Amino acid sequence: MRQAERAIFDLRRGLPILVRDNGSTTLIQAVEGLDDKALAELQALGGSQPRLVLSSHRMAALGFGDTEQPAAVSLSPLPDSKGLHDLACMRDARLPDGARQAPAGKVDRAAIRLLSHALLVPAAVACDVAAAQAGRVEAEMANGNLLVVDADIALKLGAGGPGALNRISEARVPLAEAENSRFVLFREADGVHEHVAVVIGDPARWPEDVPVRLHSSCLTGDLFGSLRCDCGEQLRRGVAAINAQGGGVLLYLSQEGRGIGLANKLRAYGLQDEGLDTIDADQTIGFSKDERNFRVAHEMLEQLGVSRILLLTNNPGKVEALQRAGINVVARQAIYGEVTRQNQRYLATKAARHGHWLHELLDEQDEPSSQQPESLPAPEAAARN
Numbered sequence: 001m002r003q004a005e006r007a008i009f010d011l012r013r014g015l016p017i018l019v020r021d022n023g024s025t026t027l028i029q030a031v032e033g034l035d036d037k038a039l040a041e042l043q044a045l046g047g048s049q050p051r052l053v054l055s056s057h058r059m060a061a062l063g064f065g066d067t068e069q070p071a072a073v074s075l076s077p078l079p080d081s082k083g084l085h086d087l088a089c090m091r092d093a094r095l096p097d098g099a100r101q102a103p104a105g106k107v108d109r110a111a112i113r114l115l116s117h118a119l120l121v122p123a124a125v126a127c128d129v130a131a132a133q134a135g136r137v138e139a140e141m142a143n144g145n146l147l148v149v150d151a152d153i154a155l156k157l158g159a160g161g162p163g164a165l166n167r168i169s170e171a172r173v174p175l176a177e178a179e180n181s182r183f184v185l186f187r188e189a190d191g192v193h194e195h196v197a198v199v200i201g202d203p204a205r206w207p208e209d210v211p212v213r214l215h216s217s218c219l220t221g222d223l224f225g226s227l228r229c230d231c232g233e234q235l236r237r238g239v240a241a242i243n244a245q246g247g248g249v250l251l252y253l254s255q256e257g258r259g260i261g262l263a264n265k266l267r268a269y270g271l272q273d274e275g276l277d278t279i280d281a282d283q284t285i286g287f288s289k290d291e292r293n294f295r296v297a298h299e300m301l302e303q304l305g306v307s308r309i310l311l312l313t314n315n316p317g318k319v320e321a322l323q324r325a326g327i328n329v330v331a332r333q334a335i336y337g338e339v340t341r342q343n344q345r346y347l348a349t350k351a352a353r354h355g356h357w358l359h360e361l362l363d364e365q366d367e368p369s370s371q372q373p374e375s376l377p378a379p380e381a382a383a384r385n
Contacts, residue, residue: 016146019148019149021150028111050078056070072104079096089284114154178198180200200242207310213241214313214318218235220265294325311329319332334360
């Protein structure tokens with residue numbers, strides 16, 4: 001697993017890596033940041049014609065909606081680096097005539113997993129190593145210039161398990177909405193992601209059903225007060241609501257842009273400015289409507305000794321994820337920001353296509369996704385102030 005985690009950093013630096021599976025070896029390089037010189041060097045090192053590997057969501061955006069797995073696309077002639085980049089994430093791109101696509105093999109699926117974990121556009125150039133080039137590739141590995149990863153190990157990235165999350169440091173951090181607050185920082189084993197538990201009030205005096213909010217980081221909304229979303233308001237109102245109920249926990253999760261990272265979120269914003277909604281914009285650059293994995297929230301709560309909670313959320317996915325993980329979600333409390341001209345379409349998309357419980361906020365009483373699951377009590381009054 002350590003090699004796979006190290007490979008993430010090489011891919012982010014624009015370097016190729018080697019992925020092995022049952023004796024076969026394939027050079028993998030991210031399309032993001034690829035230039036013509038790097039593409040030529042990859043092909044020369046591998047000694048074979050590269051293929052383009054795209055996620056199933058990008059294939060759907062290209063008009064191939066019948067695939068649920070990444071695809072390997074053979075292109076002859078091979079486009080230059082700009083052409084590959086266009087095929088990877090541009091809105092109006094189309095595969096050229098003669099392109100052949102097939103379900104991705106294990107190595108190609110591992111490449112997409114590595115790129116997604118690295119928060120890069122999930123598109124790779126894959127070049128199988130020809131027999132004549134095996135000695136040169138081995139020499140590059142021996143010199144430390146090329147990192148090798150096992151495909152099976154790469155596919156396990158992000159699966160969690162013992163030791164996947166380490167409690168690193170903590171300190172008292174008084175907040176405007178909750179003076180008695182403590183920040184506890186957790187780091188994932190890959191070294192990329194860090195998450196913070198904001199522990200509010202005295203745990204010995206918390207309610208039996210501990211108020212908890214899962215808040216995904218949003219640089220634009222939380223820090224700069226962006227009007228495109230309601231994240232900043234939800235963050236501060238969530239802290240205030242937990243404090244008003246005797247204390248609890250706000251988990252501040254490193255999951256920018258529903259798990260696609262800031263760079264990709266800004267790409268998606270550009271597509272939204274062209275008329276796409278947030279889900280279609282994410283799909284256009286190769287991602288699902290929500291790339292987050294809330295198992296990290298379960299692990300943080302477990303380390304904090306919290307197992308029975310009142311969850312502050314409008315998102316049924318968070319309720320279901322925590323319930324599946326064994327957290328007893330005894331009730332839900334709505335947590336709203338303000339509806340503005342700039343964020344109304346975003347909130348409406350979350351309600352209509354993500355199924356978020358926002359019908360009261362948006363005055364859509366007939367919204368089909370607004371019902372609570374039968375296993376969960378009705379929400380408490382919404383936290384607005």
